[in-house]
Structures are given as structure tokens and as C-alpha cells.
Amino acid sequence: MHADRRPIINLIFAAMSTSLTERDRKVIWHPYTQHKTILPPIPVVKGKGTLLYDDKGRSYIDAISSWWVSIHGHGNSYIAERIYKQATELEQVIFTGFTHEPAVELAERLLSILPGDFSRIFYSDNGSTAVEVAIKMAIQYWSNKGEKRNRILAFHDSYHGDTFGAMSVSERSLFTAPFNDYLFEVVFIDTPTPDNIYELLSIVRKEGPSIAGFIYEPLVQGAGGMRMYEAGLLDQLLAEIAGQGVLCIADEVMTGFGRTGRLFAGEYLRHRADIMCLSKGLTGGTMALGVTAATQRLFEAFLSDDRRKTLFHGHSFTANPIACAASLASLDLLLEESNLQRIRHIGLRHEAFLEKLALYPVVKNARATGTILAFELDAGEDGYINAVGPSITKEALARGIYLRPLGNTVYFMPPYCITENEMDQVYHFLVHSIVSYS
Numbered sequence: 001m002h003a004d005r006r007p008i009i010n011l012i013f014a015a016m017s018t019s020l021t022e023r024d025r026k027v028i029w030h031p032y033t034q035h036k037t038i039l040p041p042i043p044v045v046k047g048k049g050t051l052l053y054d055d056k057g058r059s060y061i062d063a064i065s066s067w068w069v070s071i072h073g074h075g076n077s078y079i080a081e082r083i084y085k086q087a088t089e090l091e092q093v094i095f096t097g098f099t100h101e102p103a104v105e106l107a108e109r110l111l112s113i114l115p116g117d118f119s120r121i122f123y124s125d126n127g128s129t130a131v132e133v134a135i136k137m138a139i140q141y142w143s144n145k146g147e148k149r150n151r152i153l154a155f156h157d158s159y160h161g162d163t164f165g166a167m168s169v170s171e172r173s174l175f176t177a178p179f180n181d182y183l184f185e186v187v188f189i190d191t192p193t194p195d196n197i198y199e200l201l202s203i204v205r206k207e208g209p210s211i212a213g214f215i216y217e218p219l220v221q222g223a224g225g226m227r228m229y230e231a232g233l234l235d236q237l238l239a240e241i242a243g244q245g246v247l248c249i250a251d252e253v254m255t256g257f258g259r260t261g262r263l264f265a266g267e268y269l270r271h272r273a274d275i276m277c278l279s280k281g282l283t284g285g286t287m288a289l290g291v292t293a294a295t296q297r298l299f300e301a302f303l304s305d306d307r308r309k310t311l312f313h314g315h316s317f318t319a320n321p322i323a324c325a326a327s328l329a330s331l332d333l334l335l336e337e338s339n340l341q342r343i344r345h346i347g348l349r350h351e352a353f354l355e356k357l358a359l360y361p362v363v364k365n366a367r368a369t370g371t372i373l374a375f376e377l378d379a380g381e382d383g384y385i386n387a388v389g390p391s392i393t394k395e396a397l398a399r400g401i402y403l404r405p406l407g408n409t410v411y412f413m414p415p416y417c418i419t420e421n422e423m424d425q426v427y428h429f430l431v432h433s434i435v436s437y438s
């Protein structure tokens with residue numbers, strides 16, 4: 001059936017071929033893109049709410065919030081006005097020796113809502129840099145204290161970003177293969193299940209004393225395949241890990257800002273992290289910004305008359321005022337009661353859809369956490385390289401929906417402003433697609 005549809009899809013893509021597409025193909029190197037086989041990129045000229053519009057006026061429901069960032073949808077005028085105002089007041093200033101209102105206010109507001117005893121906010125540029133900073137904080141914490149703990153503990157199937165430190169603490173995979181020899185050694189353990197929890201606890205007891213920090217994506221491992229695991233088991237593991245003196249680093253780059261149904265996935269846990277990484281939804285998907293939050297205990301380990309104990313890390317755009325202003329506006333919208341209700345509502349609709357998915361044997365492991373719905377299609381080998389992903393993306397685009405499965409893992413992670421009708425369209429497409437694989 002997919003082969004039959006190809007001519008129509010080719011026609012659609014041919015029709016989309018514009019001078020912008022041609023110009024793009026000559027000069028742009030896209031992320032995660034095999035340029036030899038990729039179809040021409042779609043020229044997007046506008047975004048409003050959940051919809052992206054191409055140059056022919058066709059609209060696409062952004063069913064994955066543009067790589068999980070656009071939590072309030074596109075073209076939000078409230079955030080846009082705050083960005084404009086900030087850009088005309090102070091667009092950028094070096095962040096050592098200077099400070100500014102948006103950076104301080106954002107830090108104050110984040111500290112007041114983050115689950116944990118965090119007391120400091122370190123700004124960087126994106127999720128990967130937020131993770132780099134976290135790893136450096138954890139390793140240098142022990143070095144500043146004169147203790148030899150230099151290994152990192154992480155979960156299998158984790159994804160923490162594409163820079164070298166972030167790749168090192170991520171699962172060795174297709175993404176990291178050419179670089180594996182250059183990545184530092186990490187102790188990897190499985191995510192906890194009722195069957196393996198005691199084994200994991202004993203690994204932690206054995207390895208714990210040499211470990212500086214443990215990095216984890218709480219409740220949902222995103223790029224690793226939207227793998228979901230239980231808060232209670234994670235709590236058990238965190239208690240043992242923290243008991244060994246290991247610093248706990250919660251990577252909430254994807255799960256933060258409402259994604260899991262609560263503001264942060266850490267709210268489902270009793271155990272509090274020592275370091276937290278945030279990005280993606282932080283600015284409502286409008287600007288690049290990363291945050292690494294740290295506790296006072298951590299911060300104090302860097303206070304010294306000896307300048308060598310300084311955290312020597314920074315980026316040209318650290319705490320960019322426009323990005324901070326965008327984040328403040330995004331937080332306003334996020335915390336509105338009507339928005340929190342939308343988040344809960346999306347979660348309920350996902351739960352209801354899961355019951356429907358149970359009817360199809362081709363659907364494996366259907367699951368949902370908050371606004372994230374995911375399942376595997378039983379079609380070929382599991383994993384990122386499975387051709388189901390690109391095929392569903394094409395089919396969905398032809399129906400005015402943007403989905404980007406991770407191999408045969410199909411997921412739906414909408415902006416919170418998605419309408420009922422738009423949700424229906426996506427669910428309807430998912431059923432159509434499941435039927436075609438049945």
C-alpha cells in the first residue's frame with residue numbers, strides 16, 4: 001500500500017520544490033539528514049498555533065512541537081512582544097562582570113518552581129550545553145573537594161545531546177558510532193524494572209564510591225525511543241545512588257515545562273536532584289537557551305580564594321537577555337490555569353486513545369506520560385534505522401500532519417495549545433497508519 005501511494009507523494013514533493021528549496025539544497029547542511037537520499041525540504045513561511053504553513057499555503061499540524069520545543073505553538077504574540085521589547089532595550093551583554101534584570105528574574109522564578117533545593121542557575125545555549133555544564137560541575141565538585149571520584153553513571157538508551165561530553169553519557173548508538181573511541185568511559189545501567197531493581201542496587205553499591213555523578217532522564221527517555229519507566233523504581237535507585245554520595249543530575253531538557261503532565265518530571269519523585277538541566281520548552285521554543293540548576297552544597301564547593309576552583313565554563317551568549325525575556329513570557333503562559341488544564345486534558349485524551357490502541361495487535365507497548373503518547377509498530381526490527389519512521393512522516397505530511405517517528409517508535413507530543421479538532425486529526429491519522437501496517 002505504501003508503494004502505491006508513492007507517486008502521489010512524489011507529486012506533492014515535486015510541487016513543493018521551489019527556488020527556496022533549490023537554494024537550500026545548494027548551501028545548507030541539515031541536522032540528522034542524509035543529503036544523498038533526503039527529499040527536498042519543505043519551505044515553511046509561517047507558523048501560528050499548532051500549524052506550520054508552507055509557501056503554497058498548505059498547513060501542517062506540528063504534532064511533535066518542532067523537536068519538542070514549541071510548547072505554546074508557533075507565532076505566539078505575547079512572547080513575540082516581550083522579545084521585541086527586550087531587543088530594543090538590551091539585546092546582549094557579556095555575562096561576566098555584568099548582570100541584567102531578565103537573567104536574574106528568570107533565575108528567581110525558576111528556583112521558585114523547580115522541584116528541589118536548588119539555589120543557583122547557570123545559563124548556557126541549549127540542552128547539550130546544559131548537560132556539558134552539569135557534567136563539568138559534578139566532576140569538578142569532587143576535584144575541588146580533593147576527592148577522587150571521576151566516573152559518571154548513566155542509563156542505557158539514554159540521550160543527553162550531541163556535544164562530546166553529552167555524547168559520552170548517552171547510549172553508544174548509531175549517533176555516536178564514529179566517535180566512540182573519543183568518548184569518555186561511563187558506567188551504564190538499565191532503567192529500573194521490578195525484575196532488575198535489586199541487581200541495579202547491587203551494581204550501585206559496588207561502583208558508587210568511584211562515581212562523581214549519575215545523569216538520568218526522569219520517567220521518559222526521549223530520543224532513545226520515548227521509553228517510559230516508573231517513578232517509584234527510579235526513587236529507589238536514586239536513594240541508593242545518593243546514599244553512595246553520588247551527585248544526581250536530572251536531565252529535564254525534554255521532560256521539563258509540563259511535558260509529563262506536571263511542571264517537571266521531578267515532581268513525581270521523592271528524591272531531589274543535585275543538578276538539573278533544562279532547555280527546549282524553556283523559551284517556549286522561541287530562542288536557544290539552556291539552564292543548569294545547582295544546589296547550594298554544589299555551588300559552595302566552587303567558592304575559594306584559590307582561583308583554580310572556579311567553574312571555567314561560559315559561552316558568548318550566556319544568559320542572552322532576549323532569550324531570558326522570552327523564557328519569562330513563556331513561564332507566564334505555562335503557569336496560566338487554563339494552560340495547566342490543557343496539559344491535563346491532553347494527558348486524558350492520550351489515556352483514552354491508549355484503550356483504542358489495545359485493539360491492534362501490530363501496536364506494541366502503547367504508553368503515555370502526560371502529554372507524550374508513544375507506541376512501537378511491530379514492523380521489522382526495533383530501532384532508529386527502521387524504515388517505518390520516514391514512511392509515516394511522508395504519509396502524515398500528505399495529510400497535513402508533521403510526525404517524525406524514531407524508527408518504528410511512533411509518538412505524538414503536541415504543543416499545549418492544540419485544538420480538539422487537531423488532536424482528532426492526529427489520532428485519526430495514527431489509526432489509519434496502524435491499520436495500513438496490520
Ligand SMILES: Cc1ncc(COP(=O)(O)O)c(C=O)c1O
Binds near residue numbers: 223280
Ligand atoms: C533529554 C535531552 N537532553 C539533552 C538534549 C540535547 O538538547 P539540544 O538538542 O538542545 O542540544 C535533548 C535533545 O533532544 C534531550 O532530549
